[in-house]
Amino acid sequence: MKLLHVVGARPNFPKLAPVHRAGVRRGVTQVVVHTGQHYDENMSGAFFRDLGIPEPDINLDVGSGSHAVQTARIIERIEPVLLEQRPDWLVVYGDVNSTMAATIVASKLGIRTAHVEAGLRSGDRSMPEEINRLVTDRLADLLLTPSRDADVQLRAEGEPAHEIVFVGNVMIDSLFHALPRAEATGFAARVGADGRHVAVTLHRPSNVDDPERLRLLVRALSTLARERPVIFPAHPRTKARLDALGESLEGVTLLEPIAYPEMLDVVRTAHAVVTDSGGLQEETTALGVPCFTLRPNTERPVTITEGTNQLVQDLAALPALVSAAVRPSAPKRPEGWDGAAGDRVIAALLEARTG
Ligand code: UD1
Secondary structure: OEEEEEEOOHHHHHHHHHHHHHHHHOOOEEEEEEOOOOOOHHHOHHHHHHHOOOOOOEEOOOOOOOHHHHHHHHHHHHHHHHHHHOOOEEEEEOOOHHHHHHHHHHHHHOOOEEEEOOOOOOOOOOOHHHHHHHHHHHHOOEEEEOOHHHHHHHHHOOOOHHHEEEOOOHHHHHHHHHHHHHHHHOHHHHOOOOOOOEEEEOOOHHHHOOHHHHHHHHHHHHHHHOOOOEEEEOOHHHHHHHHHHOOOOOOOEEEOOOOHHHHHHHHHOOOEEEEOOHHHHHHHHHHOOOEEEOOOOOOOOHHHHOOOEEEOOOHHHHHHHHHOOOOOOOOOOOOOOOOOHHHHHHHHHHHHHHO
């Protein structure tokens, strides 16, 4: 069996790693295509090394651009690759532009597509990721889901039962795999994290593109920082918006994007996490760290119903909520968040081939 994996942006890389490792164990032929949607060393290259993913076989170097431009470039540049490689399966991950663009091309070429992390929905079409999820799932031939609610969602949308396979959450495979290395980095202590600290990541347009919203965010984080260390590795778009706003994040430790094990070290030891990332909502649930997600909705409801996640829209209320946060004595992990999801992805692909 030959798999062609397409990844492009930072959140894709920890999803690819466990699937690729499981493929190696089962003797599967694998080609990795990086679209180049993220290209900075600390947004991409470092992740490949830290996660033990081999260098991409092919890089499409699409770079930044509007969503239309970026998607169009991926579509144009991946077609000859798929025609030449002719894999048994295109495997795509998550909800980024690369996921949707590759899926559109493969569908028209009659190449079967498997979507890892299928069936997640925020119900919010103002998010570009929601559009990517809808299109990808509608076209993909094998829908590999991370949680049971995703199965229900896909059935409700009319996807046939035989295309839906619950595999669990590959992000948690990467988390468990990297935890010992995360601990060994000693990174959290080096940046002043003391166990009372809050780890922050924010990059969604809805939070950082509106200057009024961003100003309120800066105030809430500065208030928090009067009470405890606040560690904030900022995504490039966030850094650019903060620079443009010109208000100081008083007392907050603002960092460049950091490597995966370093981030895990800051998160696993944190009192709480404040974020708008999808992956962090899952990682905090698996680690039993309270998470405050600054969004009106989430495509990962299981992190609320079974995990430690809470949605917060009122930024004035954030400091008090964070202060009152308590770690659960024993974290409850959703079904299939067990470190073996990558093996189940490969098993599903092998079975679908012969079945
Ligand atoms: C993308 C994903 C999002 C994911 C996020 C995580 C889509 C639709 N969005 O959004 O789902 O949560 O990645 O990181 O695919 N830039 C750099 N260096 C890079 C890459 C980008 O400086 O390596 C800059 C770009 O020039 C741009 C910004 O960062 O200013 C990227 O913003 P955008 O293209 O909107 O995508 P992300 O926010 O990264």
